[in-house]
Amino acid sequence: MKRQNDQKLHGIKEKFNYLRYLWELNHPKTTLASPPPLVTIEPTTLCNLKCTYCATGTMTREKRHMEIEMFESIIKKLEGQTRVIYLGDAGEPLTNPKICDFINIASEAGLYVVLFTNATRLNPKRVISILESGLNVIEFSVDSIHKETYESIRLNGRAPKVWKNVLRFLQLKKEMNSPIITRMRVVKSESNQHLIDREIKILDTLPFDEIRISNYLNNKGWEDALEYHDGRNSPNALWCIMPWKEPGFGVDGTVRCPVDFNHAYNYANIEDGSLMDAWNSPNLVKLRAAFLSGDLEQLKQVNDICWRCNCRTKYGYNNATDGLVQAILKYGIDFPDYYFGYLNFSRSPEEEASLESKYANFDESVRKFEAYAGYKVTPLKKEPRQAIPVTA
Numbered sequence: 001m002k003r004q005n006d007q008k009l010h011g012i013k014e015k016f017n018y019l020r021y022l023w024e025l026n027h028p029k030t031t032l033a034s035p036p037p038l039v040t041i042e043p044t045t046l047c048n049l050k051c052t053y054c055a056t057g058t059m060t061r062e063k064r065h066m067e068i069e070m071f072e073s074i075i076k077k078l079e080g081q082t083r084v085i086y087l088g089d090a091g092e093p094l095t096n097p098k099i100c101d102f103i104n105i106a107s108e109a110g111l112y113v114v115l116f117t118n119a120t121r122l123n124p125k126r127v128i129s130i131l132e133s134g135l136n137v138i139e140f141s142v143d144s145i146h147k148e149t150y151e152s153i154r155l156n157g158r159a160p161k162v163w164k165n166v167l168r169f170l171q172l173k174k175e176m177n178s179p180i181i182t183r184m185r186v187v188k189s190e191s192n193q194h195l196i197d198r199e200i201k202i203l204d205t206l207p208f209d210e211i212r213i214s215n216y217l218n219n220k221g222w223e224d225a226l227e228y229h230d231g232r233n234s235p236n237a238l239w240c241i242m243p244w245k246e247p248g249f250g251v252d253g254t255v256r257c258p259v260d261f262n263h264a265y266n267y268a269n270i271e272d273g274s275l276m277d278a279w280n281s282p283n284l285v286k287l288r289a290a291f292l293s294g295d296l297e298q299l300k301q302v303n304d305i306c307w308r309c310n311c312r313t314k315y316g317y318n319n320a321t322d323g324l325v326q327a328i329l330k331y332g333i334d335f336p337d338y339y340f341g342y343l344n345f346s347r348s349p350e351e352e353a354s355l356e357s358k359y360a361n362f363d364e365s366v367r368k369f370e371a372y373a374g375y376k377v378t379p380l381k382k383e384p385r386q387a388i389p390v391t392a
């Protein structure tokens with residue numbers, strides 16, 4: 001098994017990039033000197049589900065996997081510049097048969113790799129390949145335990161199968177002594193909001209590292225943002241951190257905001273130059289200028305979807321980066337979690353102990369899960385598998 005990347009920033013160059021990135025967030029300009037710390041890459045635009053809120057189902061661009069050569073070429077350009085990649089965006093990464101090779105390539109290049117999955121394709125063989133691939137974080141997107149609710153949101157998905165897959169993943173992870181971080185993601189919508197509090201209590205007893213509740217993004221049809229006011233967005237909300245933090249790479253190498261599934265406003269194509277060329281492309285510079293102008297009408301003229309998007313926040317950049325500054329003051333320069341987008345990539349001794357105690361009560365927690373769900377997610381294997389050492 002591959003050695004997982006450790007959590008510290010290495011070397012002067014990385015620490016310098018980190019500080020420069022923080023500086024540029026607090027003093028935002030249109031052209032940046034620091035590379036993005038985090039990027040999203042789309043291993044595929046194909047998906048086996050049709051979730052009601054997701055723009056993948058309705059988007060008109062080509063449905064296909066990313067070629068491995070394209071992935072390798074992107075990783076070469078990110079190497080030494082970016083530290084974290086999200087594998088996800090439009091599509092289900094596990095439909096790409098080469099996904100474990102993708103993870104391998106990125107991990108070998110020293111990147112932290114986070115995979116998003118709908119958990120429908122996690123058969124035991126796949127799970128073992130994933131656990132051996134060097135993946136740092138896996139995030140399962142399952143919006144409810146309740147069968148009818150889950151299946152009314154995640155169309156074509158089957159709740160008992162998906163939960164069985166997720167729980168088997170947790171079990172195999174333990175048996176293989178893997179340090180991988182596991183997260184649950186629940187998108188809060190009208191369909192599941194009445195169940196969330198109760199279900200979180202159940203999920204909290206299972207050995208996940210984190211459970212996240214996500215807000216709904218209005219990127220499916222770019223409905224008028226004002227109709228999707230969620231407390232963050234407001235008529236005068238004119239800030240978004242994404243153009244300073246995170247580009248997304250489409251299957252064909254197009255660089256754009258990861259929320260822009262249908263490629264309405266492209267910054268560049270990564271094939272045409274370096275990472276920094278794309279990160280300071282004329283279109284992106286223009287977009288940053290529109291955000292910095294403080295003029296919503298200008299933003300609308302430059303990029304209609306940013307005007308519509310409910311990711312925009314009413315908080316200015318100083319407020320948006322307060323957390324980053326506090327993290328440095330608290331943890332110092334070697335604390336990269338905030339830098340990488342508010343993520344945990346490591347466990348404290350207390351978190352490790354809490355996970356252990358949840359594993360100790362795993363069978364009982366699964367029984368309670370089943371009692372609530374009304375369907376079986378067992379049998380989970382009783383016999384321990386051959387443990388495979390985590391470090392090579």
Ligand SMILES: C[S@@+](CC[C@H](N)C(=O)[O-])C[C@H]1O[C@@H](n2cnc3c(N)ncnc32)[C@H](O)[C@@H]1O
Pocket residue numbers: 047053054055088089090091092093116117118139140141185187214215216217218219220
């Ligand atoms: C687009 S999916 C791609 C990866 C994979 N297919 C999955 O479902 O995890 C990545 C994440 O975005 C979330 N997502 C998709 N559309 C969304 C929307 N309109 N609002 C909020 N989250 C959304 C999904 O629930 C999932 O957690």
Ligand code: SF4
Pocket residue numbers: 047048049050051054055056057089090091092118141
């Ligand atoms: S959320 Fe994921 S699984 Fe659902 S349709 Fe979108 S890409 Fe597919």
Ligand code: SF4
Pocket residue numbers: 240241242243257258259260305306307309310311312
């Ligand atoms: S406003 Fe939305 S679409 Fe525009 S950069 Fe931010 S997240 Fe992306």
